Amino acid sequence: MWRALLILGGFLPLCSGYSGQRGVGCRVVNQTADCSHQNLLQIPDDLPSNLTSLDVSHNRLRTLNVAVLGRYWGLRLLQAGYNNVRTLEAGLCLALPHLTQLHVQHNEIRNLREQDLLNCSKLMELNLTSNRLKLIGEPFRPLQNLTSLDVSVNGLNSTRLGKQPQLRSLEQLSLSGNKIFILQKDDFSWLNQSSVRVLRMASLPLRELNPGCLKPLRELEELVLDRTKQSPHLVENLSRELAGSAIRWLSLQNMQLVSVTNTTFMGLQDTNLTSMDLSHNGMSSIGSGSFRWLHTLEDLSLQGNSFYHLTKDTFTGLGNLKSLKLQRALVNNALIDDYTFQPLKRLESLWLDETKLHNLSAHTFSGLSSLQNLSLSWSLAGLSTVTNSTFASLADSPLRMLNLTAANIKLLRDDAFSGLRNLTRLYLTDNFISQVLTGAEFRGLVSIQELCLSFNKQKIQLRPSSFVSVPTLKSLLLRGTLLGQLDVEPSPFLPLQELSLLDLSNNNIAIFSANLLSSLGQLKVLKLQHNNLADMWKSVAPKGPTFFLQGLENLTVLELDYNGLDEIPAHAFSSLRQLQDLSLAGNVLKFLHDGVFSDLVSLRSLDLRKNHITSVPQAVFQPVLRNLTVLRLGQNPFDCTCDSIFWFVDWLNTTNASVPQRDSAYICNTPPAYFNKSVTRFNGLSCKDMTPFQTLFVLSSTTVLVLMGTALLLRFQGWRIQFYWKVVVSRTLGFREVDLGEERFLYDAYVIHAPEDRKWVDRHLLPLEEEENFGFCLEDRDFTPGTSRLESIVEKMRQSRKIVFIVTETLLKDPWCTLYVRHCPSPC
Ligand SMILES: *[C@@H]1O[C@H](CO)[C@@H](O)[C@H](O)[C@H]1NC(C)=O
Ligand SMILES: *[C@@H]1O[C@H](CO)[C@@H](O)[C@H](O)[C@H]1NC(C)=O
Ligand SMILES: *[C@@H]1O[C@H](CO)[C@@H](O)[C@H](O)[C@H]1NC(C)=O
Ligand SMILES: *[C@@H]1O[C@H](CO)[C@@H](O)[C@H](O)[C@H]1NC(C)=O
Ligand SMILES: *[C@@H]1O[C@H](CO)[C@@H](O)[C@H](O)[C@H]1NC(C)=O
Ligand SMILES: *[C@@H]1O[C@H](CO)[C@@H](O)[C@H](O)[C@H]1NC(C)=O
Ligand SMILES: *[C@@H]1O[C@H](CO)[C@@H](O)[C@H](O)[C@H]1NC(C)=O
Ligand SMILES: *[C@@H]1O[C@H](CO)[C@@H](O)[C@H](O)[C@H]1NC(C)=O
Ligand SMILES: *[C@@H]1O[C@H](CO)[C@@H](O)[C@H](O)[C@H]1NC(C)=O
Ligand SMILES: *[C@@H]1O[C@H](CO)[C@@H](O)[C@H](O)[C@H]1NC(C)=O
Ligand SMILES: *[C@@H]1O[C@H](CO)[C@@H](O)[C@H](O)[C@H]1NC(C)=O
Ligand SMILES: *[C@@H]1O[C@H](CO)[C@@H](O)[C@H](O)[C@H]1NC(C)=O
Numbered sequence: 001m002w003r004a005l006l007i008l009g010g011f012l013p014l015c016s017g018y019s020g021q022r023g024v025g026c027r028v029v030n031q032t033a034d035c036s037h038q039n040l041l042q043i044p045d046d047l048p049s050n051l052t053s054l055d056v057s058h059n060r061l062r063t064l065n066v067a068v069l070g071r072y073w074g075l076r077l078l079q080a081g082y083n084n085v086r087t088l089e090a091g092l093c094l095a096l097p098h099l100t101q102l103h104v105q106h107n108e109i110r111n112l113r114e115q116d117l118l119n120c121s122k123l124m125e126l127n128l129t130s131n132r133l134k135l136i137g138e139p140f141r142p143l144q145n146l147t148s149l150d151v152s153v154n155g156l157n158s159t160r161l162g163k164q165p166q167l168r169s170l171e172q173l174s175l176s177g178n179k180i181f182i183l184q185k186d187d188f189s190w191l192n193q194s195s196v197r198v199l200r201m202a203s204l205p206l207r208e209l210n211p212g213c214l215k216p217l218r219e220l221e222e223l224v225l226d227r228t229k230q231s232p233h234l235v236e237n238l239s240r241e242l243a244g245s246a247i248r249w250l251s252l253q254n255m256q257l258v259s260v261t262n263t264t265f266m267g268l269q270d271t272n273l274t275s276m277d278l279s280h281n282g283m284s285s286i287g288s289g290s291f292r293w294l295h296t297l298e299d300l301s302l303q304g305n306s307f308y309h310l311t312k313d314t315f316t317g318l319g320n321l322k323s324l325k326l327q328r329a330l331v332n333n334a335l336i337d338d339y340t341f342q343p344l345k346r347l348e349s350l351w352l353d354e355t356k357l358h359n360l361s362a363h364t365f366s367g368l369s370s371l372q373n374l375s376l377s378w379s380l381a382g383l384s385t386v387t388n389s390t391f392a393s394l395a396d397s398p399l400r401m402l403n404l405t406a407a408n409i410k411l412l413r414d415d416a417f418s419g420l421r422n423l424t425r426l427y428l429t430d431n432f433i434s435q436v437l438t439g440a441e442f443r444g445l446v447s448i449q450e451l452c453l454s455f456n457k458q459k460i461q462l463r464p465s466s467f468v469s470v471p472t473l474k475s476l477l478l479r480g481t482l483l484g485q486l487d488v489e490p491s492p493f494l495p496l497q498e499l500s501l502l503d504l505s506n507n508n509i510a511i512f513s514a515n516l517l518s519s520l521g522q523l524k525v526l527k528l529q530h531n532n533l534a535d536m537w538k539s540v541a542p543k544g545p546t547f548f549l550q551g552l553e554n555l556t557v558l559e560l561d562y563n564g565l566d567e568i569p570a571h572a573f574s575s576l577r578q579l580q581d582l583s584l585a586g587n588v589l590k591f592l593h594d595g596v597f598s599d600l601v602s603l604r605s606l607d608l609r610k611n612h613i614t615s616v617p618q619a620v621f622q623p624v625l626r627n628l629t630v631l632r633l634g635q636n637p638f639d640c641t642c643d644s645i646f647w648f649v650d651w652l653n654t655t656n657a658s659v660p661q662r663d664s665a666y667i668c669n670t671p672p673a674y675f676n677k678s679v680t681r682f683n684g685l686s687c688k689d690m691t692p693f694q695t696l697f698v699l700s701s702t703t704v705l706v707l708m709g710t711a712l713l714l715r716f717q718g719w720r721i722q723f724y725w726k727v728v729v730s731r732t733l734g735f736r737e738v739d740l741g742e743e744r745f746l747y748d749a750y751v752i753h754a755p756e757d758r759k760w761v762d763r764h765l766l767p768l769e770e771e772e773n774f775g776f777c778l779e780d781r782d783f784t785p786g787t788s789r790l791e792s793i794v795e796k797m798r799q800s801r802k803i804v805f806i807v808t809e810t811l812l813k814d815p816w817c818t819l820y821v822r823h824c825p826s827p828c
Contacts, residue, residue: 006649031167035059036079038121040351043068053077057103059765061085064104070095081105081127088112093120105129105150112139121145129153129174141166152200154176159201162190162595170194173756176202176224183213192216194409202226206234214241221246226253235260239293261287269293279303279325286310292317301325312339323349326418330355342367349373355402357383363393371397377405377427383411384432388418395419418444425450429477434459437466445470454479454503471495479527480506491516503527505559510535518551525557534564537572545569561607562586574599585632597624605630612637614669615644622647628657634665640674642687649682719812747777750800754810761806776804 026035026044032053036043040059047054051072061083069075075096085107093099099120114137117123125148133154140149140162147169151161156178173196183206214220225238235257242250250273258281263595273296283305291297297318307330315321321344330336338361341347348370357379359640365371371394383390386409399420409431417423424447433456442448448470453460454477461483467473473496486492486509493499499520510532517523549555553575565587573579579600589611597603603624613636625631628635638645640798645668652659652666668674674682718730727768753761761778768774777800785790797803805811 002101004655010432012449047072048073051812052098052660053079055079057081057083059083063087064089064092066091066095073097075099077101077103079103081107083107085109088116089784090115090118090350093117093123094342097122099123101125103127104131107131110132110134111136112143113137118142124148124169126150135161136164138162143167145169145245148172148742150174151178155179158180159183159187160190165190165193167191168193168195170196172196172198174200176200178204180204180206182206182208183210185210185212187213188216190216195219198222198224198560200224202228204228207231209234209237209241210280210792211241214245217245219246222249222251223247224251225255226251229257230255230257235265236266239265243265243267243270245271249273249275249276251277252279256282258283259285259287262289262292264290265293267293267564269295272296275299275303277782279305281305284308284331286314287689288313289316291315294318296320298322299325302329303327305329306331308334309337310340311337312333312342312556312651314340316343318343319345321347323347323351325351326355327351327353328355330357332356332506333358335359336364338363339366341365344368346370349375351375352379354378356380359821360390361393362389365393365397368397370392371399373401373403374399375401375403377403378407380404380409382409383777384408385413385704386416387413388415388466391417392429398422401427403427404431411435412441414438414440415443416441420444421446423448427452428456429453430455432457432459436461436463438463439465439468442467442469444584446472448472450475452477454482456481458483462486464490464492464494465583466492468495474497474498475501475773477503478500479503482509485509486512486516489513491519492520496520497522499523501525504531506530508532512536512548514546514548514550517548521554522554523552526552526555527559528563529559529561529586531563533560537565537567537569539567539569545572547572549573550575552576555709556602557581559583560587568592568596570596571599573597576600578602580604583676584611585609586611588612592617594619596620600624604628605632608636609665610635614639616648617644618647621651625651625655625657628655629659630660631655632660634661636666638666638679639670640668640677640682641671642677645679645682646684646687649679649684652680658776677772717805719809722812735741745801746775746799747782747796747801748774749804750797751804751806752779752811753806754808754814756810757808758804759793765804 006443008239011455025038026033026047028048029388029522031048031051033047033051034055036055037058038282040056043056043065044063045068051069054072054075054077057079061080062085064078064080064085066089067093069078073096074099076100078086078096078099082105085104086108086109088104090113097119100122102123102125106129109128109131111134117139119145120142123143125143126143126146127150129150130153133151133156139145141164143166146167149170149172150641152174153176153579156175158178159175159180161349167190170191174189180201197219199220199222202224203226206225207482208231223242235252235255235474247268260283273294276294276297276299280303283302284307286307288311291300291314298320300318300321300323303325304327307329310330314396315324324344333356334514336357336359341350347368350368350371353375354377357376358508360380360383365374366498374394400422402420402423405427406429410427410433412433412435414773421444421464423445424513426448429452433453442451442827451470451473458480460478460481467476476496476499482504486504491513491708493502493516497519500522502517502520502523502525505527506529508531511770517526524787535541536548539545547569549572551559555576556578558579558581561583562585565584566589568589570593573582573596577599580602582600582603582605585607586609589608590613594617597606597620606624606628609632615638652662663678663680666679668677668679668682751761765776769776777796779793782796783789787795
């Protein structure tokens, strides 16, 4: 809801005729100003002048200043309750010509004069509760359009608020809590032209009703006399006064009406009364035939009374009753005779909760031929065994709902409900039923849809036949009910082909067979929380994990919270394509398989709170988070590092899904720098920048290493490499020996060597010229003087058959070496 705090630019008029007050704390929305609880002494004068509704209740106003209010001339609703207003200023309605609702309850208005409400003809609602009214003249006469007048708790000693007929539009009149002891014949004659339908006269010290006192209220439909102390025959006289009236609804709560007799309601026989409330009257007896006048009654409440005996005459005459409330209405050990309810042919609902019944007999409920709902919760103290006779009296009723919650039942015998062929809902919650269900208990419940056996102190055991009699079941609740394991074969749920809700929670079940649930193709809701299913999904189990969710292809809600689960098999959820709501809170899950949720294409809500999850990997969560509307993942010990959480924080900050407690429940556990800080404060930027930096780092360090390696290699082995390189290049390019004929060669070989190697040449090569008759060409010996060295080299190489390299390190360093190599016609 949009709420604007009004910031005031106005100024306090110091010299004007009135002294207003700034409405600093007022909230103004849609032409409505709420200035309640502001300790105001004056009505603020600086609110928008186009207000239609102003609330100045719960302040310290002494007057409703007409001069200030005049600024808000469009007001329709003025709430000024809980102040110290002593008078209504004359001219109020001149200043507020559109006023329709005026609430001035809990003030100190005393004298109400005729001129005070003059011009208030538009007023429809006037609440003057808790003032100290003293009417001077006929102050209400101008209120021609008033529909609701509340003058409760004003110390008035009469209901006569005017002499002449007036308030022709009045529909509701409240006179509760005044000092009215007697209703005189003419006390309502001032209303004989109006159409009052609702009259509240609660908490009056009423002693006497004079004949004809209610006659002017011809259209009265609803009369409330709660807490009005009963004096002898008051209700009887009231009934007489209401004879022939339009009364439909009579509330007589808490009037100390301790007994009713066959004459108490006699006057009401000429009415069409449909609803009567007689609760909390301490009533202990109902005389035979007391209600026989109320043939049109449909709702009767007798809650909170103290009856000790209901007989077959108690309810005679109530042939149209549809609902009878008897909660806490009977004292302990009270008697309900056979056929007590027989007159209630049309009764549809009977509420007998919190009533200690000891004697349900074969005919207690006989004759309730329209009964649809029977509630006996917290009742039936003595009834520990339900037999085929307990509810036999309901065999002729079209009963649809039977509430036996906390009815102290210990044993269901065979055919316990066999007569209840129309029963659709049976509640046996919170009892002490302790037995093996054979299936015979529920025989005859041919229409049953909802069976609730929850909270039976874990004393019920199931057999394959347990539910064979109730194949129509749609909803079966077994929470905190089952004793021992569920590893019965075949599955007890096999007959329940229409089941859509199964609650097996809080049972400590640890193990059951893979096909316990597999036949429940229609199942929509499965509750398995608070069991012990961790072993079912353990991969180290002797037979591997049990896939107990197979076949539940229509499942939409699955609750597996608090099962001690520490792993989920990769394909555990593979058949759950309809699942919308998955809850796994309170387990000890830490790592999840990639894609474990990826078959859950319909998932809308995921709850993984209170696990041991440290990281939220993309591969596990991205498929499922994409379509999610609610995620609950709080209270896990998150590891706030780029690897573990970066992707998730990014999702969290951009998602449209609802993430309850986003700021408070997602707390980092590690690393120490983030300990106890909200995950949302994790700085994802650092992770984003890391990516290019990493690449850059790898690239540059590789380059440096390669360069270093190359440099070192070249430095120490470069000559070798160059040599082999040349050899390889020459071989591949296929240089051949240039064969130009023998005659062209002057030398057998041209010898290339570094100058430093000359000694070696002298010692090892030159002797060969003698011994083997070789002719070598040596640069410094055979070059023609006067020609350039380059020319000589080229010339002499041509004239040599072969070229001999004296390959040494020094040669390769020699700048001429490259030249030789380049001009070398063939590898030598
Ligand atoms: C204000 O008025 C608008 C339109 O009349 C309505 O939608 C909105 O709910 C109102 N707000 C409040 C707080 O009443
Ligand atoms: C009421 O008055 C305020 C300012 O005084 C103005 O912002 C607002 O639009 C007016 N509302 C209407 C319905 O005239
Ligand atoms: C009384 O209210 C009706 C509509 O409720 C209206 O037409 C009529 O003018 C009002 N009468 C006076 C006197 O304001
Ligand atoms: C008048 O005000 C009182 C006190 O706020 C309230 O209990 C009562 O219901 C109001 N009367 C009507 C008719 O609304
Ligand atoms: C009500 O009280 C006034 C005085 O306040 C008294 O004159 C009048 O007689 C009393 N009316 C009844 C019916 O007691
Ligand atoms: C009320 O019951 C009494 C007996 O308890 C009986 O004498 C009397 O006739 C009954 N009155 C009516 C109106 O039935
Ligand atoms: C009760 O209802 C009937 C039928 O609707 C009607 O004829 C009769 O006048 C009503 N009685 C009173 C007192 O309103
Ligand atoms: C209740 O069961 C007994 C046998 O256990 C049988 O004799 C009796 O007829 C049954 N009563 C009803 C009402 O079915
Ligand atoms: C059960 O309901 C059917 C119709 O739904 C009705 O015909 C049948 O009479 C009812 N059974 C009893 C015992 O009232
Ligand atoms: C059955 O009774 C219990 C206890 O009074 C109550 O909480 C529950 O709502 C009732 N069930 C129905 C369906 O009325
Ligand atoms: C799932 O529900 C649909 C529609 O109700 C139904 O046709 C289908 O047979 C159900 N699947 C199984 C396995 O029962
Ligand atoms: C998301 O929902 C759409 C339709 O609502 C569906 O087609 C799609 O398969 C879903 N994607 C995932 C990953 O669940």
